[in-house]
Amino acid sequence: MPKGTPGQYFLSKGVAPDALTERLEQLLPLEREVIIARALGETLRQIGGRHGLTAEGVRQVERRALDKLRGGSLRDGVEGERFRQAVEQRLGRPLEQVLRRLPSPQARLVLAYARGEPVFSLASRLGLSLCEALALRDQGVARLLGEERGSRAGRWIELKAMVVAALAQRPLTYGELERLFPMSRRRLTRLMQELVAEGRAEVGDDYPFRFMLPAGGAGYKEGQTSTS
Known part of the structure; x- marks a missing residue:
């Protein structure tokens, strides 16, 4: 659990104060909420309880946010x-x-x-x-993306839309989806089952099994493969 003031937290994590304001606005909403909560002293378990994430899932979001705040993986746009x-x-x-x-x-x-x-x-x-x-x-x-921010249903709708957008880039395995969207395997399984049932995703036949957009969906071209 972070100690001291928010400023001390960011300094202890190697985030330059002069870059903080600009870089915070470039984080995903969940990343920004997690990093601010951590800076204010909240535990991984407390944050996870609000967002339906495991403590390890919150830790991964925090690490990814800190990497972006340090300038390591910002990709504008x-x-x-x-x-x-x-x-x-x-x-x-x-x-x-x-x-x-x-x-x-x-x-x-x-x-x-x-x-x-x-x-x-x-x-x-x-x-x-x-x-x-x-x-x-x-x-x-x-x-x-479907519903006002703040409710659990709204966050679920937003998350599903983000997964579909990621699948538009390339087919993804369960492992790749977990790295992009940290959450429990049970929750991810439920999310992907819903997308398949809604006709917004389908599963390939080859192992390792990859999720992709349905045939005719916008995004990657037919025949394009992903790299793990």
Whole structure:
């Protein structure tokens, strides 16, 4: 469990204070929630109880977030592009058209996220603090993925959409899915069973078994294989 102030926590983890604000906004919502909770002194078990994760799953999210905050694996635009694909696949329309249903400030923030653009400068132009801008953006992202952020059902819908977006990139084994989306094997099994039952994913015949989009789904080309 982290000791001292949030600032001391980040310093102890090798995160430079001058890069913290900009890099926090580039984390996935779950990564940001976990890392802030850890900095405030919450245990892995406490955080996991809120998000339906094991303690080890929370630890993996924390490690991934710290790696990004140190600058080790930030990939501008990758998560935003996955979000765009998930929304457009779910609603069957370009994201720019879908954003017309959102209030103007929120639509601009969500579009910036989809483009991989930083929120810091946009927040000041909109007359918002960084925290206000991030909260407004995350609410819009969750809404477009199916349900308002905060409820267990909303997080489940968002997680399923993110998995489908990942499958649009390439077929994935259970092990690869666990590394991308840390959770218990039981929970992951349930999630994939639901996606298959809904016709949003299917399982290949070759071992190791890989999940993929149904034939005709947008994403990787037929015949393309994944590498473990």
